[in-house]
Amino acid sequence: MTAASDSGYGTLWSFAGLERTEDATPPRGAYGVGVLAVQLGVLLAALLLVIPTRRRRRVVQTRSSLDEPAATTFDEDSDG
């Protein structure tokens, strides 16, 4: 090995004799694909629910609190 550089990172040594072999990153596999599909599916479902698709109704009122839940940043809907 040969000294290559000395910097704030530290001392770097180079191994010039490296013979590169082909990288073989293991594939994600069926389990990995399944996990990803389920996770993305659940997140997509939540995202679709988030997207506002109903008409908004705005009414000004004079009082709001956690005790009297009246604030509506989001559209209210029935339990579908």
Add this chain to the structure above:
Amino acid sequence: MRVALPGIRDPAPSLGGMPRVTAILVVHDGERWLDGTLAALAAQTRRPDALIVVAEPTTEFRTDALEAAGVTQVVTATGGTFGVGVARALRAVAPVEGEEEWLWLLRADSAPEPEALRALLAAVEVAPSVAVAGPKLVDPADHARLRSYGETVSALGATVVLVDDELDQAQYDPVTDVLAVAVDGSLVRRPVWHALDGLDPGLPSADAGLDLGIRARLAGHRVVRVPAARVERARRPEDVGRKRPASARLRRRIARSAQLHRRFVYAPPLAVPLHWLALLPLALVRTVGQLLAKRPGAVPGELSAAFRALFDPSVPGARSRLRRARTAGWRAVAPLRMRGAALREHRAHERERADDRAGRERDLVRASFLGGGVWVVAATIVAGLVIFWPLLGASTLEGGGLVPLASHAAELWSRLGWGWREIGVGFSGAADPATLLWALLGSATWWDPSFSIVLLWLTALPFAALGAWWAATRLSERAWPPVAAAILWAAAPVFLTALGEGRVGAVLVHLLLPWFVLALVEGARSWSASATASLLFVAIAAAAPVVAPVLLIGVVAWAFARPRGFVRTIGVPIPAIALFAPLVIDAFRRGSPLAALADPGVVLPFTPTSGWGLLIGRPDADAAGWDGILSAVGLPAAGWDTLVPAVLLAPVAALALLSLFLPGAGRSIPALAVAAGGLATAWLAVHLQLSSVGAAVTGPWPGSALSVYWLGLVGAAVVGLDATRRAAVSAGAAAVVAAILAVTPLLGASLVGTAAVHPGDGRILPSLADAAAAADPGIGTLVLTPQPDGSLGAQLQRGEGATLDDQSALHAGRTRLSEEELALADLAGNLASRGGYDPAPELQRFQIAFVLVTAEAPGATAEAEAVRERPP
């Protein structure tokens, strides 16, 4: 089975040419309405010629009621649908003798008005082509309220109920010809009934009348509705046989099943396979539609209806029944379908009425953004730019827990889920849920993903202020308390510490918490809000898994506190569960189950703080504190560095505690419970040891939990300020000024250079190794780090180095080394200690092109130093 009961009379003899009506009354668990319906039949001005009652064997009859109604036969049988009941009744009567024989189909709850049958007959007598005549089905409590009055289909075959729960103002009287009517209360020409083979067994409740009408129309007959005839409908057909009325979800599922059944029955033979193949894809598309329409409860019904339709055994029989009776093409019914603008208007009208029924017209409170919000956000923008002035112009940040993200956004997304983790010697396993955050964050500046971190830091203060201000407007509609909340939240000690130490997860938690609380509070009434809360829950739990349990407790508590919104609220953690499940399973499998609670990103050990430190919001003893200022004024750091901020933060704590005794305590008690939960979580976090880096072992940083603690404190303080009214401005101003003074060292940390975070060059490795890795990402660099305790840390960095998205809690929390890691450790040890050692085979094995010996650390061993000095 026919039974003889007292009070049963013989049927009236047939009179040639005169209409003869056989009324069939199917009781089917409707005993409580039976006497009323029999009485209504007894009061008919035109009595049926025969009345057959189909009942369960256990049904009890009043003899006088049977006699008064003129019941001619009682058929008893167990179970069966309405159509089966009618078929049983018809088996007990004489065969059809002429065209003018009619069946009057009634359920137990179908009590007709006295003129009903006379009106129905009057309508059919003048129109020989009419085969089915339907009355107005009305509310038993209010006959002016229409329950059903005609049905049709859309161009695609969806059921369209022409009238459903509307006030009868004769608005529908002029149009009598319809595609179909509800089966209960209808008068059906008996020969046509037999020709059509009665009701379709595949449609036991919904669409039974619609299908009968369509088949009658296709057989060349007319279906009309009769405005002068009224019959009560006490329950929907879907409710028959149920203890409680079917829920909206169940009704939707039944309706969808019926629609799919009809589609297979009506489709041309060649189209049936196509419909069958399209069932599941269509169900998925409709699932998306249901979610967009905020009806997640309809999704299981949508899918189950599709699966039922896949294997519906009643379709062949129904197709055969339709084919036998059909004499006209579908064009014959086309004018009676609803389509185009009429359909859109009808559906809009239905939606409006559904909205009105749900009572959505609620008042909205939203403090004006111009009434304080805009000013506090503007002020924090300026403050952020000043505080982070040294970071302006940077394209990457580094230091503390910050390392660059991968160079390309696509790489960030490839880390998601489960697969190969390129850290250390590499392993296959679950990704940290935070990889999703890094992917989203990096994609915001896709041309240079690491730049997103710079933007996050520069905008952190205004974003924090905005979130807190918005959330606080739910606690106080006055201008000043939300402004105070915004300043206190943006100047939280733990937030500024996280920014200074480069703890990106904790920063995200602090930014998202107010929005999460806001969405959760409103989530009890809105699917959109609860879904937002669920995504924010995912983000917060991914950024700091250690706070997930306390948030989960909060969600469950809120769900029980708002029973009407229970379903919406309790589902909030579902996406987080989906994201964490693979990691938790993997962690268990690897023998380090608590690794899932570790902070994501670079493992950054910290010096734990005391309980008093936690109480004043100081997450660790390393945070830039008052030491320098105290020494400048000649005071000892020990003790004073806790006492000074404690005194300065006391007004906030006092306001929070005072709120318990002021109006609005109903809001401050939950807020303080949240604070207690956060503090307890922070205390537990300090005592956990989950991750290791080199010789250091550390746990989750308690700062994220302290953000929860601070959230509760600020929330309670806002309630206190709101209640103090006139004193609010002075009390709030004092608390805010004191709180800002308490974090003075943190505010100035970046400017004076005591913060760990600083502009970076975007590299993790020296330029030579970085350039080589850019050309060949597969090469490795072995990083040897002398440890303070005299040991040597060895880490294999692949390509351009382990980026933020490469980090893995499973890797950091592993409790045993793999054979590969042991071999790597051997290599590192031999490089450090053995003269004449030939590392080439091992370097070749691990594809290591460079060895980096990091700058000497205090306490490094002579062996480690030897590595620096000796050519390996």
